[in-house]
Amino acid sequence: MVGRRNRVFALVPLVALGMLTGSGGAQAPMVIAQRDIAFAPRSVTIKVGDQVIFRNEDPFGHNVYSPSMNGVFDIGLQDPDTETPVTFTAPGEFIIQCRIHPKMRAKVLVEP
Known part of the structure; x- marks a missing residue:
């Protein structure tokens, strides 16, 4: 079973930047998996x-x-078999990376 973990970090700066974590969103969440040292x-x-x-x-x-x-x-640090939601509240293109595995990269395009 996949563990669920919601994290809240530096809430005030994230609000100022247009990012929050937690539940919500206009549609069912999109999933980006970390699998075989790559984002998918x-x-x-x-x-x-x-x-x-x-x-x-x-x-x-x-x-x-x-x-x-x-x-x-x-x-x-995200442990194996866990998931963390991030809500994107500002439009733009967001590069996603892993500090442990620098070659891991993905992109989230957020449309208005």
Whole structure:
């Protein structure tokens, strides 16, 4: 069974940047899996207010984050068999990376 973990980090800065974590969103969440030291899918398109769930399906930890302008977030170390939702509340293109595995990259395109 996949564990569910909601994280809240530095809430005030994330609100200022247009990012929040937690439940909500306009439609069913999109899932980006971490599998075989890669993100799958590597690119998703969502609407403002939608949620992306980052699910670790590898047998080791990952650290998912985005350094993108107006979308900085870092979910910290994500253990195997866990998932972490992130709600995107600002439009733009957000690069997603793993601090542990620098070659892991994905993109979330958030449309108005």
